Amino acid sequence: MSSHTDSPTLIRRVAVFDGDRLAPAQDVLIDGPTITALGPHLDAPAGATVLDGTGRTLLPGLIDAHTHTTDTAQLRQALLFGVTTELDMGGAAETARRMRAAADERDDLADVRVATTGATAPGGHPGQLVELGMIAPFPTVAGPGEADAFVAARVSEGADHLKIFIEDGTAIGKPLPLMSTETVSALVNAAHEQGLRTVAHTLTRTAxxxxxxxxxDGLAHSPADGPSDQALVEAAASNGVFVVPTLTALTGMTPVPAEYALADDPRLRPYADPQWLADLEENRTTDPGQRVGPVGVDPRHAADAAVRMFRLGVPLLAGTDGTGGHGHPTTHGISFHGELALLVAAGLTPAQALTAATAAPADAFALSDRGRIAPGLRADLLLVEGDPTRDITALRDIVGLWRRGTAVERTAPFAAQARE
Known part of the structure; x- marks a missing residue:
C-alpha cells in the first residue's frame, strides 16, 4: 500500500529524464503532491528525507495510452510497474466512473482517464461480444444525425475522451458493419465541440x-493489415494525428522473445499477475493456430507504419491495449515494458521510447500536470537503477516510486493486493 509522509523528499545527484531529454546530476525536491524544485545543489528543507540518486535515473511516471480497466487490482498492478496513469479506451460507464473515483481517492493505484462507451454502428465492433454474452448491450450510432446526442450522453456519463470504432472485421475474421464517413466526421466534430479528444480503433489501412x-486526433492502433503506402504515412503527419502502435497486443500470444523475456525477467516476474503468467505458460504449448491474438494483421506492418509516421513528426504514444482478461496477450503494467522494448526494436531510440511513455501521451491528451519533471508538476515519479536512455530494460529495475508525491510500497506478489 502507499506510505504517506508530511515531510519533503530530496533526491540528490540523480540523472533526470524530464520527458524529452536527460540531464545528469540533478537534485529534485518533492513536497506534498508536487515537484517543488529541480537543479544542482538544492538545500534540503528541515526534516526532509534525503535519497542518494547516484547511478540512478528519475523519470516521470509512465502513461499507458491504451488500456481497458475493470477493477482496482488492475490499477494497482499497473502502478507496481511504474505506470502512474492509464488512458482507458472504452468500457461500461459505471465501471469507468468507479475506477476513476477510486484512483482519485487512493495513491496506491494508477490514475485513470476514461472513454466510457465507444461509438460504433449497430452490430459493429465490439457488438459481437454482446452476442457472445461477454459484455452488456450498449448504445450505437446509426447515422450522423445521432452524433450530437451520442457525444452528449458520453459527456454526461463522465467520458474524458471519445473512442470511435472503425473495424470491418479483418482482425477477427468476421465481416462487421461500419459507420459512414459522414457519421465518423459528425462524431469527431461533436466531440471537439464538447472539448473531448477523439481516438479511433483502426487496424487496417483503409480504416x-x-x-x-x-x-x-489519434489512432488507437497502427495499421497492420499490410504495408502502408507513403500517402497514408504523409496523411497522418500532415493532419497532426498521434498513433498508439500497441505492438504488444498485435503480436498476440505468439512465442516472441520480447514477451517471454518479461515473464522470465527477475526484475518483473515477482510483481506480475499470477493468472497472466499461467496463461502465458499455457500458451507456450498451444498450437500456433489456436493462440489468442488478432488475425489478418501483422505486427511488423504496424511497427513499420508507426516508425515511418514518427520520422515525419507523428507523435507515438506507448500503449498496450492491456485488459488483464483470461487468455488475453497483454495485461496491466508488465506488458508496458514489453511495448517499450518492441518500440526500440522497431527503430526508436530508448530515449524516444521513453518520451512515448511520458511526455507524448501527456501532450496528446492535454494532461498538463504530468508526463514531465519540472517544478509545479505532479510528483508522479519513477526512480530506476542505471540509464534507461541507453538500455530501455533498465526501466524494469525500479528502486523508488511516487504517485502524487506519495511513496508507493512495492510488495510482491501481486496476488496479495486487495481487490475491489
Missing part, C-alpha cells in the same frame, strides 16, 4: 485513412 480524413 486509418478514413479516420485521418474525418479529423480524428
Amino acid at each position: 486509418a485513412r478514413q479516420a485521418i480524413d474525418c479529423g480524428i
Whole structure:
C-alpha cells in the first residue's frame, strides 16, 4: 500500500529524464503532491528525507495510452510497474466512473482517464461480444444525425475522451458493419465541440485513412493489415494525428522473445499477475493456430507504419491495449515494458521510447500536470537503477516510486493486493 509522509523528499545527484531529454546530476525536491524544485545543489528543507540518486535515473511516471480497466487490482498492478496513469479506451460507464473515483481517492493505484462507451454502428465492433454474452448491450450510432446526442450522453456519463470504432472485421475474421464517413466526421466534430479528444480503433489501412480524413486526433492502433503506402504515412503527419502502435497486443500470444523475456525477467516476474503468467505458460504449448491474438494483421506492418509516421513528426504514444482478461496477450503494467522494448526494436531510440511513455501521451491528451519533471508538476515519479536512455530494460529495475508525491510500497506478489 502507499506510505504517506508530511515531510519533503530530496533526491540528490540523480540523472533526470524530464520527458524529452536527460540531464545528469540533478537534485529534485518533492513536497506534498508536487515537484517543488529541480537543479544542482538544492538545500534540503528541515526534516526532509534525503535519497542518494547516484547511478540512478528519475523519470516521470509512465502513461499507458491504451488500456481497458475493470477493477482496482488492475490499477494497482499497473502502478507496481511504474505506470502512474492509464488512458482507458472504452468500457461500461459505471465501471469507468468507479475506477476513476477510486484512483482519485487512493495513491496506491494508477490514475485513470476514461472513454466510457465507444461509438460504433449497430452490430459493429465490439457488438459481437454482446452476442457472445461477454459484455452488456450498449448504445450505437446509426447515422450522423445521432452524433450530437451520442457525444452528449458520453459527456454526461463522465467520458474524458471519445473512442470511435472503425473495424470491418479483418482482425477477427468476421465481416462487421461500419459507420459512414459522414457519421465518423459528425462524431469527431461533436466531440471537439464538447472539448473531448477523439481516438479511433483502426487496424487496417483503409480504416486509418478514413479516420485521418474525418479529423480524428489519434489512432488507437497502427495499421497492420499490410504495408502502408507513403500517402497514408504523409496523411497522418500532415493532419497532426498521434498513433498508439500497441505492438504488444498485435503480436498476440505468439512465442516472441520480447514477451517471454518479461515473464522470465527477475526484475518483473515477482510483481506480475499470477493468472497472466499461467496463461502465458499455457500458451507456450498451444498450437500456433489456436493462440489468442488478432488475425489478418501483422505486427511488423504496424511497427513499420508507426516508425515511418514518427520520422515525419507523428507523435507515438506507448500503449498496450492491456485488459488483464483470461487468455488475453497483454495485461496491466508488465506488458508496458514489453511495448517499450518492441518500440526500440522497431527503430526508436530508448530515449524516444521513453518520451512515448511520458511526455507524448501527456501532450496528446492535454494532461498538463504530468508526463514531465519540472517544478509545479505532479510528483508522479519513477526512480530506476542505471540509464534507461541507453538500455530501455533498465526501466524494469525500479528502486523508488511516487504517485502524487506519495511513496508507493512495492510488495510482491501481486496476488496479495486487495481487490475491489
